[in-house]
Amino acid sequence: MAKLGRNMVLFFLLWVAAVASGGARGQGTRVGFYSRTCPRAEAIVRSVVQSHFSSDPSIAPGILRMHFHDCFVHGCDASILLDGPTSEKTAPPNRQLRGFDVVDDAKAQLEVACPGVVSCADILALAARDSVAVTNGPFWSVPTGRRDGRVSLASDAANLPAFNDSVAVQIRKYDEKGLNAQDLVALSGAHTIGTAACQLFRYRLYGFPGAASGADPSLDAAFVRQLRALCPQNGDGARRVAMDTGSPNRFDANYYGNLRSGRGVLESDAVLWADAGTRGLVQRFLGIRGLAGLTFGVEFGRSMVKMGNVEVKSGAAGEIRTLCTAVN
Structure with a gap:
């Protein structure tokens, strides 16, 4: 009840x-x-x-x-x-x-x-x-x-939007669709469920430019070891890894905690914590004391409605397909 x-x-x-x-x-x-x-x-x-x-x-x-x-x-x-x-x-x-x-x-x-x-x-x-x-x-x-x-x-x-986009590029792409930085951070929270192929982030684990350890320094060291075990350097690039290793099958705000802990699998996610502007939004989703909080479920739903109205066709525009795979 x-x-x-x-x-x-x-x-x-x-x-x-x-x-x-x-x-x-x-x-x-x-x-x-x-x-x-x-x-x-x-x-x-x-x-x-x-x-x-x-x-x-x-x-x-x-x-x-x-x-x-x-x-x-x-x-x-x-x-x-x-x-x-x-x-x-x-x-x-x-x-x-x-x-x-x-x-x-x-x-x-x-x-x-x-x-x-x-x-x-x-x-x-x-x-x-x-x-x-x-x-x-x-x-x-x-x-x-x-x-x-x-x-x-x-x-x-x-x-x-791509797996290796910077925050600036992501914000530009969202802005082109009438969406703002808060929409970006809220909708990125969809990565609390689902997986990513090793080929999309393996470059962060081996031979990362300027990194003595070979791994992206923004990644938690223990997490690097975990990801390397799942995605060997010469292994199957199509193998998939959960993007939220804490609760991969539950839609929750754990994704944002992962970003704070250096456990963002995709670079496009990790940079949301590295960037001062979007970090503030991540902190608000985490309920950091002293900041006006954002309720993930509410804001995600709001941003989904907003995104769902991007450039929609209505009235006499478009058609109602009989089959979704082919135009009438």
Whole structure:
């Protein structure tokens, strides 16, 4: 009962935050968009996510990452889902994405329940929220009403935030999408679940420029030994390592504690602590005494709503795809 009470309080705070930030209504989106045209839409997506998660928990961070990658290219229009020899799926940052089958499954069920009504872009946004919820994370109201794009090019994915971006580069990329430094730090917290391939951070463990030990000096020495055991210098670069080694399957604020302790796996995460500006935000998420605190669950939900409204297509723009993998 106590846990249920805490969850209800958190849900209420997320709802208030969404309304206060304008998140309940975005660029043509609104909470409850399908309440009349497809009232079971959200329940169907949630059921599909829960079903897939029960057999493969790795789909949760996969879908969350997919939504992020979708919104940073052409806005949140499901262009990431389109098949094709030169589609976004084929771009290097997207080749390891997981969860496409979850979206396809949800779409198939929705086409039976409400043919031609629910967009693939909305399915992906809802599935991302539900993927956080199934890993004990927050639950927030998702404004819907997006329409699907018709263009998907691998070349357009070249400017996605990368694993080795500096803070300045990350802030620039976020700013181009109308997102700020707090959104960057909040959304980076998604790395509290999921894994990273050794090839994305092994350069930090061996022969790091200017490091006598060979490892990035910002990394904790004991953590370096742990990562080297998992990712030998000449080992399999595709092997995957949890990005939050303390609680890899639970959506929580432990990620920020890892940054403070020199246990950020990706360089793009580690620099959030090294930079004075973003360090202050990390400290606020950690509840450092003397600073105005930020509640991770609330701020993550707020930033997800904000990101989910980046350059969305609505009204007469785009289309409602029959299949998420192909334009109509």
